[in-house]
Amino acid sequence: MHCHLNVRETVLKRARITGTGSCVPEKVMTNADIEKFIDTSDEWIVTRTGIRERHIISDDQNTSDLATTAAKNAMEMAGVTAEEIDLIVLGTISADYPWPSTACIVQENIGAKNATAFDISAACSGFLFALENAVAQIKSGRIKKALVIGAEALSRIIDWEDRNTCVLFGDAAGAVVVEAVEGDRGILSTHSHSDGSYLELLYQPGFGTRHMPTEEALKNRNYFLQMRGNDVFKVAVRMLTEVAIEAVEHNGMTMADVDLFIPHQANIRILEATAKRLKLPSDKVYINVDRFGNTSAATIPLALDEANRGGRLKENDIILLDAFGGGFTWASALLRW
């Protein structure tokens, strides 16, 4: 028997983010704008959520449009062409269509004809679940360059007559190019978890196979996102804390080693409660929820792109990404920038 082992091929590659991009719609909706059509106040929204304004897509825009612009911006920064991209993986809960995937629409828009493309459904953890998939494929040697995107048009799936939810969300997309590299800098680890027993605390009842778009379902506003905010809050803080600790411990580090914490931007109270439990000082916590609201799968790549283009990320900085969302799902990634 002849056994041939190619040692070079067995060395796992490191995956590194080489470009970031984002896109937010032009239209800004302030809390004062919302006050005009629902019984709420700027004061209530700011004290309970920290949100002051959010961006909303126009009638002729879709999730894929935001995703396409974010992807192009990330590719431009990385200096890669569309033909070089092997994989497009996109996290969303507000896709253009139930199927096919929004990733396939982005592929067509940018001309990434050599890529395989698919969506991931993990709600607000969608970007980190997508990133984990790309990292695994890079480390295995299957691919060299991936586009990882989080994109949402949540304004299309929230109930604008429900003050409990409509004040919380916004539309945006963020993207990163991830490449196989040598060396110490890059994505040190990813972790992800799920627990389907919490489904009804945060979900969109219609319209899949369980609830068809009947007249009654439409009347009951079954199509829209539903959330039991108070219950979500408690579990979110616990899971965000646990998965952040898991990430640093996995790498033999402590929270003191973290230079910047970029958590999912759900609301300011969740962020501050998590940071407090992790004993992270506020100057190490990235916050932009005040300007964009909760954009689900887009919050982390949007914040990462802002931090990157704003000069906040220095070479070799340790950056902790942390997300929690419907499912429930929760995830982290630790990066050496």
Ligand code: ACO
């Ligand atoms: N304006 C004015 N009053 C409001 C509004 C509003 N927009 N929304 C709710 N209220 C009222 C309620 O009706 C309630 O009134 P009542 O006492 O007369 O019944 C009162 O405010 C308190 O409501 P609570 O739900 O108890 O308020 P709470 O302090 O829990 O804040 C919030 C609500 C902001 C939703 C909070 O629970 C929260 O942040 N939860 C986490 C939600 C979240 O971020 N989910 C997403 C995470 S995962 C993901 O990103 C998908």
